[in-house]
Amino acid sequence: MPNTGSSLPELPPTPEVGLPLWLLAELTYRCPLQCPYCSNPLDFAAQGQELSTAQWFKVMAQAREMGAAQIGFSGGEPLVRQDLAELIAEARRLGYYTNLITSGIGLTEARIAAFKQAGLDHIQISFQASDEQVNNLLAGSRKAFAQKLEMARAVKAHGYPMVLNFVTHRHNIDKIDRIIELCIALDADFVELATCQFYGWAHLNRVGLLPTRDQLERAERITNEYRDKLKTEGNPCKLIFVTPDYYEERPKACMNGWGNLFLTITPDGTALPCHGARQLPVQFPNVREHDLRHIWYESFGFNRFRGYQWMPEPCRSCDEKEKDFGGCRCQAFMLTGDASNADPVCAKSPDHGLILKAREQAQSADLAIDQMTFRNERNSRVIARG
Numbered sequence: 001m002p003n004t005g006s007s008l009p010e011l012p013p014t015p016e017v018g019l020p021l022w023l024l025a026e027l028t029y030r031c032p033l034q035c036p037y038c039s040n041p042l043d044f045a046a047q048g049q050e051l052s053t054a055q056w057f058k059v060m061a062q063a064r065e066m067g068a069a070q071i072g073f074s075g076g077e078p079l080v081r082q083d084l085a086e087l088i089a090e091a092r093r094l095g096y097y098t099n100l101i102t103s104g105i106g107l108t109e110a111r112i113a114a115f116k117q118a119g120l121d122h123i124q125i126s127f128q129a130s131d132e133q134v135n136n137l138l139a140g141s142r143k144a145f146a147q148k149l150e151m152a153r154a155v156k157a158h159g160y161p162m163v164l165n166f167v168t169h170r171h172n173i174d175k176i177d178r179i180i181e182l183c184i185a186l187d188a189d190f191v192e193l194a195t196c197q198f199y200g201w202a203h204l205n206r207v208g209l210l211p212t213r214d215q216l217e218r219a220e221r222i223t224n225e226y227r228d229k230l231k232t233e234g235n236p237c238k239l240i241f242v243t244p245d246y247y248e249e250r251p252k253a254c255m256n257g258w259g260n261l262f263l264t265i266t267p268d269g270t271a272l273p274c275h276g277a278r279q280l281p282v283q284f285p286n287v288r289e290h291d292l293r294h295i296w297y298e299s300f301g302f303n304r305f306r307g308y309q310w311m312p313e314p315c316r317s318c319d320e321k322e323k324d325f326g327g328c329r330c331q332a333f334m335l336t337g338d339a340s341n342a343d344p345v346c347a348k349s350p351d352h353g354l355i356l357k358a359r360e361q362a363q364s365a366d367l368a369i370d371q372m373t374f375r376n377e378r379n380s381r382v383i384a385r386g
């Protein structure tokens with residue numbers, strides 16, 4: 001019999017709260033680029049003051065004590081922070097595996113050497129496209145592509161395992177073969193071909209970004225052909241292909257469960273269970289006011305969507321809820337206006353029609369790159385003013 005919401009004992013017990021193993025340190029929202037698919041909040045320009053070096057040291061130490069093992073330095077563009085090498089060195093001292101997630105803009109040979117000295121383990125550089133003109137148009141910078149190429153070579157020369165990240169969308173996905181060829185030429189160890197996920201600015205520009213199903217299927221087929229070719233040639237380069245959930249019938253188990261593994265700290269110290277959660281109508285705690293143990297275990301924000309008690313139908317009586325936790329809370333909120341609804345990606349959701357409509361729109365959409373809203377301070381301030 002379906003659980004109607006009144007017979008609570010039929011719900012599985014709330015699982016034990018996991019450890020915040022993965023800490024994402026969003027050091028700043030400042031960024032010299034303007035990608036129209038950026039996942040930063042639309043109103044980033046109106047957020048509070050950035051945490052100081054000492055405040056980040058405290059956050060890293062507290063998270064490490066609670067079990068955090070990996071830290072990602074991201075942003076905005078983390079290279080904007082002049083204390084980045086100091087932060088990396090402290091993270092290594094505390095025993096973290098350290099990742100730098102960067103656009104490569106602001107990187108120099110000297111900084112790569114300083115980061116190496118500080119103990120940085122891993123660098124991920126993002127590209128906008130395989131083609132200089134498209135890359136620079138998307139990035140909003142005429143120098144971006146050349147700088148990225150130079151820095152990707154320098155990162156390898158310093159002996160780093162290198163991940164190249166390409167956010168793919170309708171304007172670059174048809175060049176997937178050229179993207180992969182470029183990554184092979186740059187000697188990348190891992191290539192992330194991640195189809196745009198529709199949060200932040202990407203959600204705002206969805207009509208201009210969502211590829212068609214045909215585009216996606218072709219890109220995945222070509223990626224598989226390259227995987228076979230690399231294997232035959234004994235090339236260790238690994239290709240990771242991420243499809244957008246807009247073409248799935250079940251949602252992803254977002255963040256592996258709410259407040260279960262991932263901890264994001266935004267530039268002003270707001271603690272979030274995922275980097276997109278800031279937009280939700282939920283009060284989230286700040287590390288300036290509370291220690292992380294309280295934030296993770298006790299705060300309202302981190303407990304809001306743990307377990308199953310908060311779920312309405314159809315998730316409540318669904319036998320798949322322990323697999324996907326009802327999908328993504330941010331997507332449910334952005335598309336339906338209610339963060340506790342089932343993620344509309346799910347074919348069982350009464351709002352699944354919204355996803356079908358977006359797929360249909362993608363068939364006929366014709367929005368040029370320069371017609372999208374670029375992620376920059378000016379646009380962000382306009383959005384923040386409402």
Ligand code: SF4
Nearest residue numbers: 031033035038076103
């Ligand atoms: S996605 Fe683009 S605009 Fe956003 S932080 Fe990264 S490089 Fe900057």
Ligand code: SF4
Nearest residue numbers: 315318320321326346
């Ligand atoms: S109804 Fe909810 S729990 Fe069931 S599969 Fe869909 S999103 Fe997951």
